[in-house]
Amino acid sequence: MSWIDIGHISDIPLHGARVVKTPVGCVALFRTGEAEVLAADDRCPHKGGPLSEGIVHGQSVTCPLHNWVFDLNTGVAQGADAGRIETYPLHIKAGRLLIDGAAVGKRSAA
Amino acid sequence: MTQKLVIIGAGMASGRVIEQLLDADPSAYDITLFNAEPRGNYNRIMLSPVLSGDKTYEDIVTHSDDWYEQNGVTCRFGEHVVKFDRELKVVEGENGHVPYDKLIIATGSAPFIIPVPGHDLPGVITYRDLDDTNAMIEAAAKGGKAVVIGGGLLGLEAAAGLSERGMDVTVLHLMGHLMERQLDEAAGYLLREDLEARGITVKTQASTKAILGEGRAGAVLLESGETLGADLVVMAVGIRPETRLANDAHLTVARGIEVNAQMQTSDPDIYAVGECVEFDGHLFGLVAPLYDQAKVLADSLLDQPNAFAVKELATKLKVTGCDLFSAGDFAEGDGREDIVFRDPARGIYKRLVIEDDRLVGAVMYGDTADGSWFFGLIQGGTDISRMRETLIFGPAFQGGASADPLSAVAALPPEAEICGCNGVCKGQITSAIEGGATDLGAIRAQTKASASCGTCTGLVEQLLSVTLGDDYAVPQAQPVCGCTSHTHEDVRRLIKSQELKSQAAVWQELGWTTPNGCHVCRPAVNYYLLADWPLEYRDDPQSRFVNERKHANIQKDGTFSVVPRMWGGITTPDELRAIADAADKYDVPTVKVTGGQRIDLLGVKGEDLPGIWSDLNRAGLVSGHAYSKGLRTVKTCVGTDHCRFGTQDSTGLGIKLEQHLWGSWTPHKLKLAVSGCPRNCAEATCKDIGVVCVDSGYEIHVGGAAGMEIKGTELLCKVESEDEAIEVISAMTQIYRENAKYLDRIYKWLAKVGLDWIKEQIVDDLENRKALADRFTLSQSIYRKDPWAEHAQDSTTRVQYAPLANLTLEAAE
Numbered sequence: 001m002s003w004i005d006i007g008h009i010s011d012i013p014l015h016g017a018r019v020v021k022t023p024v025g026c027v028a029l030f031r032t033g034e035a036e037v038l039a040a041d042d043r044c045p046h047k048g049g050p051l052s053e054g055i056v057h058g059q060s061v062t063c064p065l066h067n068w069v070f071d072l073n074t075g076v077a078q079g080a081d082a083g084r085i086e087t088y089p090l091h092i093k094a095g096r097l098l099i100d101g102a103a104v105g106k107r108s109a110a
Numbered sequence: 111m112t113q114k115l116v117i118i119g120a121g122m123a124s125g126r127v128i129e130q131l132l133d134a135d136p137s138a139y140d141i142t143l144f145n146a147e148p149r150g151n152y153n154r155i156m157l158s159p160v161l162s163g164d165k166t167y168e169d170i171v172t173h174s175d176d177w178y179e180q181n182g183v184t185c186r187f188g189e190h191v192v193k194f195d196r197e198l199k200v201v202e203g204e205n206g207h208v209p210y211d212k213l214i215i216a217t218g219s220a221p222f223i224i225p226v227p228g229h230d231l232p233g234v235i236t237y238r239d240l241d242d243t244n245a246m247i248e249a250a251a252k253g254g255k256a257v258v259i260g261g262g263l264l265g266l267e268a269a270a271g272l273s274e275r276g277m278d279v280t281v282l283h284l285m286g287h288l289m290e291r292q293l294d295e296a297a298g299y300l301l302r303e304d305l306e307a308r309g310i311t312v313k314t315q316a317s318t319k320a321i322l323g324e325g326r327a328g329a330v331l332l333e334s335g336e337t338l339g340a341d342l343v344v345m346a347v348g349i350r351p352e353t354r355l356a357n358d359a360h361l362t363v364a365r366g367i368e369v370n371a372q373m374q375t376s377d378p379d380i381y382a383v384g385e386c387v388e389f390d391g392h393l394f395g396l397v398a399p400l401y402d403q404a405k406v407l408a409d410s411l412l413d414q415p416n417a418f419a420v421k422e423l424a425t426k427l428k429v430t431g432c433d434l435f436s437a438g439d440f441a442e443g444d445g446r447e448d449i450v451f452r453d454p455a456r457g458i459y460k461r462l463v464i465e466d467d468r469l470v471g472a473v474m475y476g477d478t479a480d481g482s483w484f485f486g487l488i489q490g491g492t493d494i495s496r497m498r499e500t501l502i503f504g505p506a507f508q509g510g511a512s513a514d515p516l517s518a519v520a521a522l523p524p525e526a527e528i529c530g531c532n533g534v535c536k537g538q539i540t541s542a543i544e545g546g547a548t549d550l551g552a553i554r555a556q557t558k559a560s561a562s563c564g565t566c567t568g569l570v571e572q573l574l575s576v577t578l579g580d581d582y583a584v585p586q587a588q589p590v591c592g593c594t595s596h597t598h599e600d601v602r603r604l605i606k607s608q609e610l611k612s613q614a615a616v617w618q619e620l621g622w623t624t625p626n627g628c629h630v631c632r633p634a635v636n637y638y639l640l641a642d643w644p645l646e647y648r649d650d651p652q653s654r655f656v657n658e659r660k661h662a663n664i665q666k667d668g669t670f671s672v673v674p675r676m677w678g679g680i681t682t683p684d685e686l687r688a689i690a691d692a693a694d695k696y697d698v699p700t701v702k703v704t705g706g707q708r709i710d711l712l713g714v715k716g717e718d719l720p721g722i723w724s725d726l727n728r729a730g731l732v733s734g735h736a737y738s739k740g741l742r743t744v745k746t747c748v749g750t751d752h753c754r755f756g757t758q759d760s761t762g763l764g765i766k767l768e769q770h771l772w773g774s775w776t777p778h779k780l781k782l783a784v785s786g787c788p789r790n791c792a793e794a795t796c797k798d799i800g801v802v803c804v805d806s807g808y809e810i811h812v813g814g815a816a817g818m819e820i821k822g823t824e825l826l827c828k829v830e831s832e833d834e835a836i837e838v839i840s841a842m843t844q845i846y847r848e849n850a851k852y853l854d855r856i857y858k859w860l861a862k863v864g865l866d867w868i869k870e871q872i873v874d875d876l877e878n879r880k881a882l883a884d885r886f887t888l889s890q891s892i893y894r895k896d897p898w899a900e901h902a903q904d905s906t907t908r909v910q911y912a913p914l915a916n917l918t919l920e921a922a923e
Binding site for chain 1: 286291294448626627632633650656664916917918
């Protein structure tokens with residue numbers, strides 16, 4: 001694992017989200033609790049909606065375009081909808097957010 | 111062969127090491143114990159009861175001077191250690207040197223001081239040891255005001271103790287809810303309620319700017335500009351490991367002194383234990399892991415194999431009457447599920463976090479009797495799949511019935527107002543039921559409750575059900591969403607009658623079954639709170655649909671549309687130039703004229719929004735709220751200014767109305783129009799509220815629709831002056847804001863309450879009309895402002911439109 005520091009937890013509003021641009025596309029960071037952030041694809045598999053713009057509730061997010069709901073732990077769409085978004089390992093250390101560079105397609109610096 | 115052991119620091123961790131060593135082999139070491147405090151080891155956890163007066167220092171001493179003497183421990187109390195020399199293996203105290211074979215650093219932690227101006231004034235103290243406790247007791251004896259900075263475990267215990275001793279206490283906490291590391295929002299809300307019930311003021315999201323005073327602390331200044339008088343300031347914002355001696359001796363120190371699983375530092379003859387250590391990235395502040403470390407350290411000194419491992423922790427708050435328990439881990443993991451139980455009547459909240467059929471975390475408030483049982487399940491990693499259905503009911507499970515949806519109504523006091531239209535409280539209704547009124551019709555006939563607008567019907571039926579038990583079957587109404595059994599109408603009424611002023615209060619008191627709602631109820635509850643408590647409640651952007659959070663309409667490709675406001679549909683060449691320039695500068699692909707008399711810039715990138723807004727603001731243009739559940743536009747015709755048929759200045763009135771109403775949030779979108787004569791060129795009679803000017807004045811129409819349904823308006827009333835028209839329309843908007851279900855347009859809500867009721871309220875009752883208009887104006891004092899300017903000019907908000915980081919940029923090879 002190659003952990004990359006992408007910011008501080010307080011940069012994300014509680015029950016809100018921010019985006020990180022990565023080689024595999026935009027990854028959304030959802031702050032589901034005071035000290036909890038979950039990372040997943042920003043793109044809804046249904047019509048490509050920006051999930052980071054959705055309402056965050058519990059450990060799920062609702063897509064702003066057509067109300068698909070995803071469990072942010074597993075990435076699986078809930079209820080009647082079928083689909084999955086990729087989730088990414090994320091560590092919080094002393095408030096700093098560390099994402100696994102390898103998982104988001106970042107070549108480690110030689 | 112007895113070796114020399116020197117210990118720096120006589121706290122709970124090193125006390126436990128000494129006990130373990132003496133138990134295992136009393137002759138193995140000759141022990142010298144240094145302590146900066148002029149006393150031996152006492153139970154620091156019990157300082158809070160000493161502060162509150164429940165115990166005395168004598169009660170909490172764990173090792174008396176006699177005990178040290180009997181066990182041959184040489185005590186150097188009240189003596190600071192200057193340094194230790196790893197080459198010579200000597201510890202240098204203020205009063206002389208002591209050689210060592212093995213050394214234990216147990217220096218504990220130091221309170222973290224926020225370096226604000228005035229932090230070093232007399233009267234500012236921390237809360238770590240007996241001397242601090244005595245200083246607080248002494249200060250409290252004089253009475254007056256205390257401000258405690260920090261709403262964590264220590265801060266709250268300090269606050270409760272000072273309050274117990276008669277001080278007027280305010281707690282300041284930086285985060286959104288108290289004890290955020292141990293509790294979730296819901297439990298934090300209950301804790302706050304309990305503390306406030308005992309007279310402690312709690313301010314969350316409060317950041318300290320400075321401590322003010324001439325030669326002594328006298329007040330605390332907040333970043334918000336508020337000043338709080340303070341005869342005593344207690345800083346309890348956190349602790350940091352005391353590592354100075356270890357640093358000076360060049361041991362490996364990160365945040366704490368780094369140790370391996372045998373509690374050895376980077377020097378094999380030097381060990382560390384307690385709050386000064388860091389192990390595997392963890393710091394320690396609770397006593398359980400300290401005791402584990404002490405056992406491992408004693409074994410290491412006796413060459414017994416043992417290894418320290420980090421375990422789950424449980425927290426309890428030692429404040430009488432605040433019963434809370436938190437254990438385990440709420441951090442991320444795959445496949446997490448919550449089980450939530452709430453009993454509003456008894457102020458109980460329990461939440462379990464489950465992962466892979468195992469319990470990984472628990473938060474409980476109000477009833478913690480089963481805490482240790484749950485903690486056992488967490489620590490043991492017990493498979494709970496077979497008890498899952500009833501797990502939340504604890505070990506004594508009797509097969510669980512689900513929580514009673516009627517308990518919130520049952521818990522209301524007799525004087526709680528149920529029917530707002532007719533001022534009927536719960537006690538009157540229950541008396542009527544006990545007197546033989548057994549159905550809705552009888553209650554309406556006898557008390558008038560639910561006989562007017564009807565929004566409290568659900569509550570009256572629940573009261574019938576609670577009072578009559580099984581003899582009454584409540585007709586099933588649609589609840590808001592899967593998080594609650596209450597209807598929108600019930601939630602609205604209960605927010606008013608129980609004076610619920612935060613989302614956490616609604617979730618707890620009304621028995622929500624999820625930790626923080628869902629995408630259906632959150633926007634509704636957020637709206638109800640801001641409509642009912644404009645001054646006390648702060649709008650929560652994270653409970654709003656993206657359009658209202660980002661003040662632009664999201665399009666199918668994730669870009670946004672930007673619509674500046676054109677007051678009454680009037681614009682100027684300068685405004686048009688600014689719009690054209692912005693369209694060029696931000697590569698806007700589509701510019702469209704809307705149906706509401708304005709111009710729409712479609713396809714703006716999310717990151718460009720603050721920029722385009724700043725440019726438009728410079729030309730005097732503000733948000734048109736084309737995205738909001740609030741006022742959209744006031745469409746006008748040209749009226750007497752130009753038209754040969756115009757009877758009144760319809761454009762002027764439209765502009766005045768728009769300037770009065772803009773920025774207000776309503777249950778659904780609100781569209782107005784003002785036509786200058788009965789030809790009605792502005793199509794006023796299919797709007798939510800429409801004005802048709804006639805020669806003798808102004809006809810005010812309500813309840814039109816030209817969307818999913820086509821509906822002509824109904825005439826509400828006719829008035830003679832513009833001022834009257836504006837007052838009636840303000841009152842109409844406010845009565846809609848205060849009573850309608852979220853996402854009901856006026857025509858839908860009107861079908862439920864009836865035009866006659868509206869007429870009674872705002873046409874016939876002039877006093878009520880004015881009161882409603884005044885409440886609207888009060889709410890507008892908060893909400894009538896341009897969100898574009900706010901977001902573009904506030905750096906913390908502006909930055910949220912940009913990505914947090916960009917990892918696509920490769921460093922140059």
